Amino acid sequence: xxxxxxxxxxxxxxxxxxxxxxxxxxxxxxxxxxxxxxxxxxxxxxxxxxxxxxxxxxxxxxxxxxxxxxxxxxxxxxxxxxxxxxxxxxxxxxxxxxxxxxxxxxxxxxxxxxxxxxxxxxxxxxxxxxxxxxxxxxxxxxxxxxxxxxxxxxxxxxxxxxxx
Amino acid sequence: xxxxxxxxxxxxxxxxxxxxxxxxxxxxxxxxxxxxxxxxxxxxxxxxxxxxxxxxxxxxxxxxxxxxxxxxxxxxxxxxxxxxxxxxxxxxxxxxxxxxxxxxxxxxxxxxxxxxxxxxxxxxxxxxxxxxxxxxxxxxxxxxxxxxxxxxxxxxxxxxxxxxxxxxxxxxxxxxxxxxxxxxxxxxxxxxxxxxxxxxxxxxxxxxxxxxxxxxxxxxxxxxxxxxxxxxxxxxxxxxxxxxxxxxxxxxxxxxxxxxxxxxxxxxxxxxxxxxxxxxxxxxxxxxxxxxxxxxxxxxxxxxxxxxxxxxxxxxxxxxxxxxxxxxxxxxxxxxxxxxxxxxxxxxxxxxxxxxxxxxxxxxxxxxxxxxxxxxxxxxxxxxxxxxxxxxxxxxxxxxxxxxxxxxxxxxxxxxxxxxxxxxxxxxxxxxxxxxxxxxxxxxxxxxxxxxxxxxxxxxxxxxxxxxxxxxxxxxxxxxxxxxxxxxxxxxxxxxxxxxxxxxxxxxxxxxxxxxx
Numbered sequence: 001x002x003x004x005x006x007x008x009x010x011x012x013x014x015x016x017x018x019x020x021x022x023x024x025x026x027x028x029x030x031x032x033x034x035x036x037x038x039x040x041x042x043x044x045x046x047x048x049x050x051x052x053x054x055x056x057x058x059x060x061x062x063x064x065x066x067x068x069x070x071x072x073x074x075x076x077x078x079x080x081x082x083x084x085x086x087x088x089x090x091x092x093x094x095x096x097x098x099x100x101x102x103x104x105x106x107x108x109x110x111x112x113x114x115x116x117x118x119x120x121x122x123x124x125x126x127x128x129x130x131x132x133x134x135x136x137x138x139x140x141x142x143x144x145x146x147x148x149x150x151x152x153x154x155x156x157x158x159x160x161x162x163x164x
Numbered sequence: 165x166x167x168x169x170x171x172x173x174x175x176x177x178x179x180x181x182x183x184x185x186x187x188x189x190x191x192x193x194x195x196x197x198x199x200x201x202x203x204x205x206x207x208x209x210x211x212x213x214x215x216x217x218x219x220x221x222x223x224x225x226x227x228x229x230x231x232x233x234x235x236x237x238x239x240x241x242x243x244x245x246x247x248x249x250x251x252x253x254x255x256x257x258x259x260x261x262x263x264x265x266x267x268x269x270x271x272x273x274x275x276x277x278x279x280x281x282x283x284x285x286x287x288x289x290x291x292x293x294x295x296x297x298x299x300x301x302x303x304x305x306x307x308x309x310x311x312x313x314x315x316x317x318x319x320x321x322x323x324x325x326x327x328x329x330x331x332x333x334x335x336x337x338x339x340x341x342x343x344x345x346x347x348x349x350x351x352x353x354x355x356x357x358x359x360x361x362x363x364x365x366x367x368x369x370x371x372x373x374x375x376x377x378x379x380x381x382x383x384x385x386x387x388x389x390x391x392x393x394x395x396x397x398x399x400x401x402x403x404x405x406x407x408x409x410x411x412x413x414x415x416x417x418x419x420x421x422x423x424x425x426x427x428x429x430x431x432x433x434x435x436x437x438x439x440x441x442x443x444x445x446x447x448x449x450x451x452x453x454x455x456x457x458x459x460x461x462x463x464x465x466x467x468x469x470x471x472x473x474x475x476x477x478x479x480x481x482x483x484x485x486x487x488x489x490x491x492x493x494x495x496x497x498x499x500x501x502x503x504x505x506x507x508x509x510x511x512x513x514x515x516x517x518x519x520x521x522x523x524x525x526x527x528x529x530x531x532x533x534x535x536x537x538x539x540x541x542x543x544x545x546x547x548x549x550x551x552x553x554x555x556x557x558x559x560x561x562x563x564x565x566x567x568x569x570x571x572x573x574x575x576x577x578x579x580x581x582x583x584x585x586x587x588x589x590x591x592x593x594x595x596x597x598x599x600x601x602x603x604x605x606x607x608x609x610x611x612x613x614x615x616x617x618x619x620x621x622x623x624x625x626x627x628x629x630x631x632x633x634x635x636x637x638x639x640x641x642x643x644x645x646x647x648x649x650x651x652x653x654x655x656x657x658x659x660x661x662x663x664x665x666x667x668x669x670x671x672x673x674x675x676x677x678x679x680x681x
Contacts, residue, residue: 032444
C-alpha cells in the first residue's frame with residue numbers, strides 16, 4: 001500500500017541499520033563496531049540485518065553469522081526492557097554469588113539467557129565486571145551495583161520497576 | 165570561601181552509591197546556602213571505605229567513609245567541611261596506613277585528580293615523559309624501557325623493551341600500538357582503575373610507544389563490560405587531540421599518533437593477544453599460531469606492539485624519571501612495582517601498588533585485614549581464573565615472577581582472590597573447567613574438548629565415583645591441556661585444577677595417598 005503516513009517499523013529498522021553501516025563500514029576492521037552500533041540501536045542484531053552487513057563488507061552471510069554467534073555479548077533475539085548482568089566469577093563466588101544467583105533466578109522465574117514473561121528483565125551471566133573489591137556485583141542497564149545481597153537485589157528491582 | 169569536596173566517580177564507588185552521595189551533598193549545601201565545589205575524582209583504591217568523601221583543607225585532604233546518602237545530613241551537622249568529628253571521620257587521607265605504606269608510581273595520580281581534566285593531569289607531572297621522549301630518539305626510548313626492567317604486566321611477564329625493540333627494528337610502512345584492555349580475569353581491576361581514574365597516563369604511554377617504534381596508529385581494545393572506562397577514555401582522547409597531544413603534529417614535533425578505542429564483545433579469549441587482533445580485524449576471536457610474532461606480523465599483518473594497560477601506563481614515569489629509577493624498585497628479575505588487587509573474601513579489599521617482594525601474608529592480613537567473614541582464609545587464587553590456588557602454607561611466598569614459578573603458580577595480572585574455609589575446592593576446580601569450556605575459542609582440541617571432559621570427570625569425582633580411576637584420568641587430561649593447547653586458556657586451566665587437587669585433596673574425597681596419585 002502506498003501513501004501511508006505511518007512509517008513501517010521494518011523500514012524504520014532497516015534505515016537505522018543502514019545508517020550504522022554507512023557510518024562505520026570504511027573503518028579498518030569495521031565488523032565489530034557495526035555490530036555494536038546495531039545492537040545499541042535495536043537492542044539486538046536481527047537475523048534479517050545480516051545480508052546488508054555482509055553486502056557492505058564484502059563478506060559472506062555465514063561469516064557475519066559466525067562472528068555474531070562467537071561473541072557472548074551479541075544477541076540475535078530482543079532483550080527484555082532491562083538486562084541484568086550477574087557476575088559469576090571467582091571473586092564474587094568467594095562472597096556468596098552462588099546464593100545470590102539462585103535467589104535472582106527464583107525471584108525472576110528465569111534462568112541465564114532468558115527473559116521474564118512480561119519482558120521486563122533479561123538475565124545474563126558475566127565473567128567479571130572489575131568490581132571484585134565489592135563482590136558480589138551486578139550491572140542493570142548502565143548502572144553498576146556492588147556488595148549485592150538478596151535483599152538489596154529485591155530493593156533494586158523494585159525501584160527499577162517503579163522507575164520504568 | 166568555597167570548599168572543595170571530592171566524591172569518586174570510579175565505577176566501584178558508583179556501585180556503592182557515590183552518585184547518590186554527590187547529589188545529596190549538593191542538595192544539602194544548597195539548602196544550607198554553603199559555597200561548595202564537588203570534584204569527581206578517581207578512587208584511592210580503599211574500597212571498603214568507598215564511597216570515600218574527601219574535603220580539601222590547608223593541611224591536606226581529610227577523608228570520611230564509607231559515606232552513604234543517608235549520612236550526608238549528619239556530616240554537615242558535624243561541620244565536616246571544616247574537618248569536624250563524625251563516626252565516619254578517617255583523618256588525613258595521605259596518613260591512612262593502607263595508602264601511606266604504598267609505592268605508587270603507575271598509580272601516582274589515581275584518586276587524586278579529576279580523571280578527565282587535562283589541566284589536572286599536567287599539574288600532577290603528566291606528559292613529562294612524552295616531552296622527554298620527543299627530545300630523544302626511538303632507540304633511546306626503547307633502551308630506557310629495557311633498562312627499567314619492565315615486564316609485561318598482563319600476565320606473561322615478557323620484557324617490554326625487547327618487544328618494542330623487535331617492532332622498532334622491523335621496517336614497515338605502517339606499525340601499530342595495541343593496548344590490551346580486555347581485563348577479563350576475576351579479581352583484577354587495576355586496568356579498569358587506570359582507564360577510569362587516570363586515562364591520560366595510558367594515552368601518554370601509548371603515544372610514547374608509538375614515537376619509540378615508529379607506529380602512527382594506536383588502538384585500545386577495551387572489553388565491553390567496562391562502559392565507564394569507555395566513556396572516560398573517549399573523553400580524555402578528545403581532549404588530548406584538542407590540545408595537540410594526539411594527532412598529526414604532536415606538540416609541534418611533526419610526529420604523528422592517532423588513537424581509537426575499540427570495544428570487545430564479551431569473549432574472555434580476546435584477552436589473548438592473537439585472538440584480540442583477529443577480533444579487532446572484525447573476525448571471530450580465534451587464536452593464531454605463533455610464529456610469526458605479533459611484533460613482526462601482527463594487526464592487519466603489520467608489526468605491532470601489544471601491551472597490557474598497566475605496562476603502557478608505567479611507561480610515562482619511566483620516561484620521566486629514567487629507567488634506573490624504576491629499576492631500583494623490586495627484587496631479582498622482577499623490577500619496578502606491581503599494582504596488586506585484593507579481592508574476594510577480605511575485610512579490606514583494594515588496590516595496593518608496591519615494589520615486587522612483598523609476601524602474600526602481608527597483603528592478606530596487614531593490608532587485607534583477614535577474611536571479611538571472620539573465618540580462616542583457606543585458599544587464595546592469584547593471577548585470575550588461570551592462576552593456581554595457594555594454601556595457607558604458601559602464604560609466605562614473595563610476589564616475584566620467579567618465586568611464583570618455583571611453586572608452580574603465576575602472578576598474572578596481580579589479582580588476589582581470597583576464599584574462606586567454606587569454599588569447596590573441588591567445586592572451584594569444576595568451575596575452572598566450566599569457564600574454559602564457555603570461553604574456549606574452539607580452535608584446538610585439548611581446550612575445546614578437554615574442558616568439557618574435565619568438567620565431567622570432576623563432577624564424577626565429586627560424586628565419589630571411581631576415584632582410583634578418575635583422579636589419574638583428570639591428571640592425564642590436565643597434562644594434555646598443559647602441553648597440547650595453542651594458548652594460555654587451555655594451557656593454564658590445569659593450574660587452578662591441579663593446584664586445588666594437590667593442596668586440598670580432601671575436598672575431592674581423597675582420604676588416602678594412593679588415590680591422590
